[in-house]
Amino acid sequence: MDVKDIIKEENLVYKKSAIITDNTMHYCPGCTHGTVHKVVAEVIEEMGIQDKTIGVSPVGCSVLAYNYLDIDWQQAAHGRAPAVATAINRLYPEKYVFAYQGDGDLASIGCAEIIHACNRGENITVIFINNAIYGMTGGQMAPTTLEGMKTATTPYGRDVKLAGYPLKITELIAQLPGTCLVTRESAESAVAVRKLKKMIRKAFENTGKKKGTSFIEVVSTCNSGWKLSPVESNTWMKENMFPFYPLGTMKDI
Amino acid sequence: MGELRLMKGNEVIAEAAIRCGCDGYFGYPITPQSEVMETLMARKPWEETGMVVVQAESEVAAINMVYGGAGCGKKVMTSSSSPGISLKQEGITYIAGAELPCLVVNVVRGGPGLGTIQPAQSDYFQAVKGGGHGDYKLIVLAPNSVQEMNDFVDLGFELAFKYLNPVMILSDGIIGQMMEKVELSDIKPRMTDEYIAKNHGSWATTGKPGSRNRNIITSLELDSAKQEKFNHKLQAKYAKIQEDEVRFDTYKAEDADYLIVAYGSSSRISKKAVELARAKGIKVGLIRPITLFPFPVKELNGFAKKVKGMLTVEMSAGQMIEDVKLAVECSIPVEHFGRYGGMIPSPDEIVAALEQKIIGG
Ligand SMILES: Cc1ncc(C[n+]2csc(CCOP(=O)(O)OP(=O)(O)O)c2C)c(N)n1
Ligand SMILES: [Mg+2]
Secondary structure, eight states, rough: HHHHHOOGGGOOOOOOOOTBSSOOSSSSOOOOHHHHHHHEEEEEEHHGGGGGGEEEEEEEEGGGGGGTTTSSSEETTOHHHHHHHHHHHHHTTTSSEEEEEEHIIIIIITTHHHHHHHHHOOSSSSEEEOEEEEETTTTTTTOOOOOOOOBTBBBBOHHHHHHHOOOOOHHHTTTTEEHHHHHEEEEEHHHHHHHHHHHHHHHHHHHHOOOOEEEEEOOOOOHHTTTHHHHHHHHHHHIHHHHHHHEEEEOOO | OEEEEEEEEEHHHHHHHTTTOOOOOOOOTTTTTTTHHHHHHHHHHHHHHHHHHEOSHHHHHHHHHHHHHTEEEEEEEEEEEEHHHHHHHHHHHHHHHHTOOOEEEEEEEEEEETOOBBBTTTHHHHHHSOOSSSSSSEEEEOOOOOOHHHHHHHHHHHHHHHHHHEEEEEEEEEHHEEEEEOOOOOOOOOOOHHHHHHHHHHTTOOOTTSSSOOOOOOOOOOOHHHHHHHHHHHHHHHHHHHHOEEEEEEETTTTTSSSEEHHHHHHHHHHHHHHHHHTTOOOOEEESEEEEEOOOOHHHHHHTTSSSEEEEEEEESSSHHHHHHHHHSSSOOEEEEOTTTTTTOHHHHHHHHIIIIIOOO
16 A cells, blocks of 8 residues: 555544644754644634634744734734733734743733733733743743753753742742633643643633633743753653643633 | 824824724733823723733833734834833844834933933933844834824834834933823724735734745854845835935024034923023024934034024933934034923023024134
8 A cells, every 4th residue: 555545534543734834943952832823723713713713922942933824913012912902902802812921021021011901801811831941042031931941041950049939920820810711831742732721721711702812831941051952851841840830720710 | 184182292103002903901000190091091902902901020021022013914012111121222133133113112211220211312322222132223203292192103113114124212201291182193093914925924923825835934043144135124124214205394494603412301302492582583493303213414414504503402411412423423513401200491591502602712
């Protein structure tokens, strides 16, 4: 049997979402961003909301997210995606608006914007990629960098006396009455991805029902920044990130 | 004739915004312009026209909300005063870089730093020369009356959409706070979704229908050659604005031997100074730039051939004077008189400065 005999419509079990463009992704092999992009695209396609969805991309490795998902996008200044998303949501309350942000973007420079957008209960979805590092600028310490973790700006490991403690911003956000769904997920296995997809779908459905802010943290890897192979990164994440950033839903109303 | 009212400059900004079909205002309180948002919140335009009003957590958030709203093809604005406008510079350069239309009102107070809450004109450089990073320009309108606070809101939006460029109304604490008679504008309906799709559909993020490619609002271009090309396009746009949009006003300038150059509040005070000087037999006129960018370069250059000297009067240590000197190409003496830090020049002081620095010199 020839391979051509196998590649047939009736044998299709999985295909790239129509929302994903044909552009070559710039992400490093093993990076979590690409997986999460795929999941977001699938949810948009399955819900049939391409024409109603507006994404807001951050400054960080996912700044170019607009090259990969075939929807309308706005690229926000560093940390300001929740403010940009606020206005889009207020001006187009019937649309599905989501902000996609890294940990430096969301939990450091954009700390005020995310807290206040969530506190106002803006009817948006926030997808928060926590890879515990500034991936884009070459691996500096992020607010979520673990104690003792080596980065370009903590070459001897994060010393909490010098640099403060890793910030569990998702726990903070779960306290805010404006949020309706706050959950911490991951994307390192098929099971995790399926769970993540369920949550992203739920978040978008919340937006459709105007329930307030849905916030999804994805504990992620940055093998380039961490200087580990993709496989080692997943192991390191499970052994070090998961104990400090435990997976699970903090709020779902 | 439109409806006549006695109003504060700041209140009129709010009223004019509602009347011109503004879709969204995003702000943060600061003296001396807080009445803008206070008036809007009291007026509840969301019940009347559907206009959105948000008190943001900071000026940084407010201007980024403006970015988001402008990116949707909507008529959106913010207002603030000097320290808040400094915070907005990040968003303003992104808006210029993404070629989005919006209106920013600066009711200037004295600086530097927290400075004073009293009026000043010390943000001219920031407004006209960039303020934020990168080679960009704002269209800058300088009102000198409550009436112009009203008129420039609509004009500002018109220019912002015509050129897809942020427009700033550079006002000051005097005009923001003073009450004058104002003829309000007629009510314009807000843009409909159909209008936006038809007129801004090539760039605005409204949700991608099957019938068009996705729209992306961004100021990022990692390919330097393309970024340079984009900058050329911006420069061409600014050149066109310089060519077509200069606005200025004159007072007794035709037969003048000397000219005062002043904008905003200073131009009101300088008008009185012109009268005082003329009563003394000195033939003085006034030229008032209304657009600070585009600056009336040709017009000033023309006057330089007819007068013996120019005095700029600004509530600053001398900022616009640099543009006046460039405009007249140093062909005649140009001097500056200013009071600043919240102090306001008197007409007598201006005449004395004219006599000392220009006529006597
Ligand atoms: C105002 C501003 N400050 C700093 C930067 C530089 N910068 C770009 S990306 C980034 C950090 C991004 O890290 P994160 O949000 O964690 O995203 P990641 O790349 O890890 O996905 C920084 C500091 C910038 N672009 N703008
Ligand atoms: Mg990161």
